[in-house]
Amino acid sequence: MRSGVIRGLALSAALALPLAYAHPAQADPVPSQKSLITSVAASATKKHLQALQDIANANGGTRAAGTPGLLASRDYVAGKLKKAGWNVTLQPFDFPFFKENATASMERTAPTPKVYAPTPPDGSSVGDFATMTYSGSGNVTAALQNVDLMLPPGPTPSSSNSGCEAADFAGFVPGNIALLQRGTCTFAVKAQNAQAAGASAAIIFNEGQPGRTATLQGTLGGPGVTIPVVGASFDVGQELSAAGTAVHVVTNTTSEIRTTYNVIADSKYGDPNKVVMLGAHLDSVLAGPGINDNGSGSAVDLTIAEALGKIPTRNHLRIAWWSGEELGLLGSTFYVGNLAADQLAKIKLYLNFDMVASPNYALKIYDGDDSDQSGAPAGPPGSDEIEKLFEKYFDTIHQAHNGTDFDGRSDYGPFIAAGIPAGGLFTGAEGIKTAEEATLFGGTAGVAYDHCYHQACDTIANINDKALALNLGAIATAAVVYAFSNDLPGPAAAATTARKAAVAPEIGTVR
Known part of the structure; x- marks a missing residue:
C-alpha cells in the first residue's frame, strides 16, 4: 500500500479500504482522531447495504417514501443509531403519494376500433398516451366530447385555453369523456373543471x-x-376529435396524502452552537430498491454514526436520513423550513452524500468555489473550504478527482438556499462518462455512470466496491476533522483568517 494508507478496513478478502488523512488548514487529526477514522469499516457499510436490499426484497422491491419499504428502512437506521448512542428523532411530514399500479389502456371503440400504445409506469418507453401523475382510477367507456379545442393549432404555444374556465363546459353531457388541449392553464385546472362538469x-x-x-x-x-x-x-388528440368518437380508457392508480419520516440523529456531545451536519436520502424511487441511489450514502453515514456515536467531540454532530428526496427534496426542505432562525444559525456546515458507489463511477466533489467557472455558481462562503478538504484527501492518496456543480438535484439544496456552507461527494447518475474520466477512473466512456439509475436493477450488485471504499475514507475523514475542528468553514472562519492576516506583520508569523 501507499504511504499513509491504513490497513485493516477490509471491504472483502480482495479489497481493503485506503484511508489517508487530510490536513486542512483549520485542523489536523491527532493520533486519537486518526484512530477514529480507521475504525470506520467498509465491511460494516456493506452489511448495511445488504440489510437495505433485504428490506426492499421483503417489500415489493422498493423503499420509496410512503411505502412499507421506507418505514422498514427508517426503523433499521433508527435502531442502529440508538444502539450506537445517538439521540434519535423521527420527523414526520405529509406528502402527496402517487403510484400507477398497472399499465393504463386506451382504445377507440367508435366509429372504428383502434388500440393506442400506453406509456408503462416505469417510463421505459413512451406510447401514444400516458397516465397523468395523480390521476384517479377508473374503467370508462363513453362518448368523447370536445372542449373548446383549437384545431388547427394556434400561432403560439399556449394559444389554447381549452378547459381553463367552467364556461368551456357549457352543454357538456355528464358521463362523457372530455377531450381537452394543452395551453394557458395547468393540467390540474383542466381536469378539475372536467370533473366538476361531470366528465367520466x-x-x-x-x-x-x-x-x-x-x-x-x-x-x-x-x-x-x-x-x-x-x-x-x-x-392522437386530433384523431380523437372527429365526430362520433367513443373511447374506452382504464387507469389503475393510488393517489393520496401519506406520511413519511426523516430520521435525525444528534450526538450527546459537542458544542450545541456549532453543529456539523451530514445527510443522505434514505428513500428510493418506486421502480427499484435504490441501493446505490441512495442506499450507498445512507449506509456510509450510518457506518460513520456507529463509529462516532459514543465519542465526545468538540462540535455537535448531527446526521440526517431524508425521505422524499426522489419527489423533490421534500424531507430536507421540510426540515430546513421548520427550523427557527436561531437553530438554523447553529448549523455551521452541511455535507451531502448521494450516490457514492456508481458502477461506472467518477469521483466528483461538489464545486464549492465555482472553480470550473461553468454551470451553477459557488456555494455559500465556506463551501470552498469543504471542497478543498476533499481535494486534499484524494490528493494525499494520489487519487484522481473532478468537480460537479451544485445543480440542485440533491438535499444540499435547502441548506445552500439558507446560506449554510455545503459540500459532498457524488459518483454520477444517468449522465455519460467522458473519455477523460475513463482515463482518470477507469470504466467505460460513452455510457452512463449508473446504467441502473432509477430502475429495478439498482440492487446491491450495482455497487462499485472501489468507489464505495474511496468515498467512505474521504467522508470519515471529513466527519472527524469537522467534529473536532476549532475553525469551521464559513464567514466566521473567514473573518478569523482575515484578522490573523492583518496582525501578522506585527507578530512576525501567523500561528
Whole structure:
C-alpha cells in the first residue's frame, strides 16, 4: 500500500479500504482522531447495504417514501443509531403519494376500433398516451366530447385555453369523456373543471406547435382528481376529435396524502452552537430498491454514526436520513423550513452524500468555489473550504478527482438556499462518462455512470466496491476533522483568517 494508507478496513478478502488523512488548514487529526477514522469499516457499510436490499426484497422491491419499504428502512437506521448512542428523532411530514399500479389502456371503440400504445409506469418507453401523475382510477367507456379545442393549432404555444374556465363546459353531457388541449392553464385546472362538469374521464393532448406535439407526460400536482386523466400526443388528440368518437380508457392508480419520516440523529456531545451536519436520502424511487441511489450514502453515514456515536467531540454532530428526496427534496426542505432562525444559525456546515458507489463511477466533489467557472455558481462562503478538504484527501492518496456543480438535484439544496456552507461527494447518475474520466477512473466512456439509475436493477450488485471504499475514507475523514475542528468553514472562519492576516506583520508569523 501507499504511504499513509491504513490497513485493516477490509471491504472483502480482495479489497481493503485506503484511508489517508487530510490536513486542512483549520485542523489536523491527532493520533486519537486518526484512530477514529480507521475504525470506520467498509465491511460494516456493506452489511448495511445488504440489510437495505433485504428490506426492499421483503417489500415489493422498493423503499420509496410512503411505502412499507421506507418505514422498514427508517426503523433499521433508527435502531442502529440508538444502539450506537445517538439521540434519535423521527420527523414526520405529509406528502402527496402517487403510484400507477398497472399499465393504463386506451382504445377507440367508435366509429372504428383502434388500440393506442400506453406509456408503462416505469417510463421505459413512451406510447401514444400516458397516465397523468395523480390521476384517479377508473374503467370508462363513453362518448368523447370536445372542449373548446383549437384545431388547427394556434400561432403560439399556449394559444389554447381549452378547459381553463367552467364556461368551456357549457352543454357538456355528464358521463362523457372530455377531450381537452394543452395551453394557458395547468393540467390540474383542466381536469378539475372536467370533473366538476361531470366528465367520466379526461384526455389532454398536446397543442401542435413545433416542440409541442409529443405525448404529454404531465402531473396534476397532487391528489384530488378522482377520474382517469391521461395525456396524449397532438396526432392522437386530433384523431380523437372527429365526430362520433367513443373511447374506452382504464387507469389503475393510488393517489393520496401519506406520511413519511426523516430520521435525525444528534450526538450527546459537542458544542450545541456549532453543529456539523451530514445527510443522505434514505428513500428510493418506486421502480427499484435504490441501493446505490441512495442506499450507498445512507449506509456510509450510518457506518460513520456507529463509529462516532459514543465519542465526545468538540462540535455537535448531527446526521440526517431524508425521505422524499426522489419527489423533490421534500424531507430536507421540510426540515430546513421548520427550523427557527436561531437553530438554523447553529448549523455551521452541511455535507451531502448521494450516490457514492456508481458502477461506472467518477469521483466528483461538489464545486464549492465555482472553480470550473461553468454551470451553477459557488456555494455559500465556506463551501470552498469543504471542497478543498476533499481535494486534499484524494490528493494525499494520489487519487484522481473532478468537480460537479451544485445543480440542485440533491438535499444540499435547502441548506445552500439558507446560506449554510455545503459540500459532498457524488459518483454520477444517468449522465455519460467522458473519455477523460475513463482515463482518470477507469470504466467505460460513452455510457452512463449508473446504467441502473432509477430502475429495478439498482440492487446491491450495482455497487462499485472501489468507489464505495474511496468515498467512505474521504467522508470519515471529513466527519472527524469537522467534529473536532476549532475553525469551521464559513464567514466566521473567514473573518478569523482575515484578522490573523492583518496582525501578522506585527507578530512576525501567523500561528
